[in-house]
Amino acid sequence: MDAEVLIVGAGPTGLMLANQLGRRGVRTLIIDRHAGPSLQTRALGVQARTLEIYAKLGLVDRALELGKVGTGANIWADGRLMAHVPLGEAGRDVTPYPFILVLGQDDNERIMGDKLRDWGLAVQWNTELAALQQHADRVTATLKQPDGTSREVTAAWVAGCDGAHSAVRELNHIEYRGAPYQHVFFVADTECTGSMVADQVNAYLWRSGFHLFFPMRGKDHWRLVGILPPDLRNKDDVTFDDVIPSLRGEAGSGLSFSACTWFSTYRISHRSAARFRDRRCFLLGDAAHIHSPVGAQGMNTGLQDAYNLAWKLALVTADKADAALLDSYEDERLPVAQRLLDTTDRAFRLVVSDSPVAGLLRTKVVARIASVAMRVESIQKTAFGIISQTAIHYRESPLSESADRLPSGAPQAGDRFPWLKVKLAPTGAVEDLFEALDDARFNLLVIGQPAPPADALEAAGLLRLHAIPVDSANQAALARAGIAAPSHYLLRPDGHVGLCGIRVDVATIMRYLAERLDLLEAART
Numbered sequence: 001m002d003a004e005v006l007i008v009g010a011g012p013t014g015l016m017l018a019n020q021l022g023r024r025g026v027r028t029l030i031i032d033r034h035a036g037p038s039l040q041t042r043a044l045g046v047q048a049r050t051l052e053i054y055a056k057l058g059l060v061d062r063a064l065e066l067g068k069v070g071t072g073a074n075i076w077a078d079g080r081l082m083a084h085v086p087l088g089e090a091g092r093d094v095t096p097y098p099f100i101l102v103l104g105q106d107d108n109e110r111i112m113g114d115k116l117r118d119w120g121l122a123v124q125w126n127t128e129l130a131a132l133q134q135h136a137d138r139v140t141a142t143l144k145q146p147d148g149t150s151r152e153v154t155a156a157w158v159a160g161c162d163g164a165h166s167a168v169r170e171l172n173h174i175e176y177r178g179a180p181y182q183h184v185f186f187v188a189d190t191e192c193t194g195s196m197v198a199d200q201v202n203a204y205l206w207r208s209g210f211h212l213f214f215p216m217r218g219k220d221h222w223r224l225v226g227i228l229p230p231d232l233r234n235k236d237d238v239t240f241d242d243v244i245p246s247l248r249g250e251a252g253s254g255l256s257f258s259a260c261t262w263f264s265t266y267r268i269s270h271r272s273a274a275r276f277r278d279r280r281c282f283l284l285g286d287a288a289h290i291h292s293p294v295g296a297q298g299m300n301t302g303l304q305d306a307y308n309l310a311w312k313l314a315l316v317t318a319d320k321a322d323a324a325l326l327d328s329y330e331d332e333r334l335p336v337a338q339r340l341l342d343t344t345d346r347a348f349r350l351v352v353s354d355s356p357v358a359g360l361l362r363t364k365v366v367a368r369i370a371s372v373a374m375r376v377e378s379i380q381k382t383a384f385g386i387i388s389q390t391a392i393h394y395r396e397s398p399l400s401e402s403a404d405r406l407p408s409g410a411p412q413a414g415d416r417f418p419w420l421k422v423k424l425a426p427t428g429a430v431e432d433l434f435e436a437l438d439d440a441r442f443n444l445l446v447i448g449q450p451a452p453p454a455d456a457l458e459a460a461g462l463l464r465l466h467a468i469p470v471d472s473a474n475q476a477a478l479a480r481a482g483i484a485a486p487s488h489y490l491l492r493p494d495g496h497v498g499l500c501g502i503r504v505d506v507a508t509i510m511r512y513l514a515e516r517l518d519l520l521e522a523a524r525t
């Protein structure tokens with residue numbers, strides 16, 4: 001076998017998967033048909049959940065150094081600031097990163113690409129997947145090489161991270177359901193001044209569309225995304241000068257541009273693959289789902305597909321888990337993509353619909369509702385959870401189990417376990433729990449009760465045990481997250497709750513690991 005996993009595509013999704021597999025010691029081959037890394041910015045918004053994953057990968061400091069922290073979002077209509085979402089406050093207790101990081105896709109790809117060296121991996125550029133054949137125990141892939149010749153490689157598993165026109169998807173005859181949007185988007189890299197609130201995302205709603213202003217590093221540096229006014233939609237060679245009148249019309253006549261270094265137009269679709277897996281092939285990122293850029297979710301969703309699949313593939317390729325564990329990838333990620341498609345599609349139709357009623361709805365009703373709603377703390381928090389992707393859960397997954405009924409406000413099986421700052425030993429200092437978690441293993445959190453002997457699991461390298469005492473230092477943090485004492489949570493390597501309950505019981509944990517996760521070590525113990 002040439003590799004355990006062949007990753008097709010070195011965009012953000014493929015690079016994240018390669019890093020996650022590389023650091024877990026999985027023999028990985030990553031190819032891309034392009035000659036080198038993409039120089040196109042495309043995605044701009046890095047969400048908090050992605051930054052949490054970057055932190056575990058050792059990339060977050062570099063990302064923060066290169067990007068620009070967007071501390072809030074503002075909705076403008078009819079020249080007036082209608083609503084403000086203070087991301088910093090809404091996410092303060094939710095994540096170490098209560099903001100959106102404005103960092104171009106090219107920079108994200110560069111830092112993930114550089115990181116591959118740590119695991120002895122490198123992208124094989126100029127190498128295109130041309131054909132593949134699935135066998136019971138392996139996949140044979142035909143790769144077109146830079147000199148025009150072909151070679152065959154075999155891998156146990158193939159990850160299709162090859163974007164919207166995925167060859168892995170097409171070669172497996174998986175339907176890509178959906179349709180293109182009729183609107184034409186533009187993106188422009190500018191230096192400008194105007195009514196925009198500095199260091200924050202500014203959305204200008206207008207009768208026939210919207211403009212988004214993203215703050216970038218540097219003085220008066222803004223990246224603009226919007227849709228072309230209807231009269232420009234069918235014009236060839238649209239330039240930035242063509243869109244300035246509509247920008248001024250909506251974002252105010254005080255808007256003044258001193259430079260535009262890049263301008264491009266593009267069309268997009270909304271689609272989802274009918275299946276995310278065909279036997280030994282998986283689809284991730286844009287190969288599996290593509291949506292409107294409203295909400296800055298696309299790239300982030302692909303990165304989390306990779307984080308979800310990587311730990312499962314690592315256990316299976318190391319013969320620590322049965323291949324049945326891999327079924328849960330589609331069980332968990334397809335509904336997330338479906339929900340995202342529904343919401344971004346609805347939001348997109350509302351912000352771009354050409355009908356006069358929709359125009360009025362957008363500038364009068366939506367803006368007013370947002371203005372009132374965003375002053376309510378609980379709504380701000382809900383909005384932050386959705387946009388930052390910290391609220392994504394797998395409650396319906398076959399991997400999620402509650403041994404006992406926990407209070408409704410407590411984290412439940414399938415949830416991303418909340419970020420806490422707690423003491424992990426009676427005499428220790430307060431620590432960042434996310435830093436203490438080992439995302440190459442399962443983490444058992446035992447709260448307000450004696451820790452059980454978990455020697456067998458710890459010895460097998462599968463699990464880390466963390467005992468959280470309930471004392472005056474920890475009480476407030478646990479109460480804020482709705483965590484009852486006593487309770488216990490078995491976290492999967494990706495930080496989602498697998499099993500939870502009240503009194504911890506080693507036999508229940510072993511049964512869960514053996515039966516639900518098909519962990520062979522647990523079944524043998």
Ligand SMILES: Cc1cc2nc3c(=O)[nH]c(=O)nc-3n(C[C@H](O)[C@H](O)[C@H](O)COP(=O)(O)OP(=O)(O)OC[C@H]3O[C@@H](n4cnc5c(N)ncnc54)[C@H](O)[C@@H]3O)c2cc1C
Pocket residue numbers: 008009010011012013014031032033034038042043044045046105127128129130161162163164165166167187266268284285286287293295296297298299300301302
């Ligand atoms: C203008 C725009 C703005 C956006 N803004 C945001 C945003 O703010 N936030 C956000 O989260 N998302 C955003 N998105 C979406 C985001 O760009 C995509 O979701 C993201 O690029 C998907 O990454 P990917 O790795 O899955 O696919 P891609 O980035 O498309 O990468 C696929 C890779 O596969 C390679 N490949 C394809 N076929 C083959 C083959 N047969 N053999 C070998 N290699 C192959 C390609 O060369 C490519 O490098 C935006 C998209 C657009 C267009």
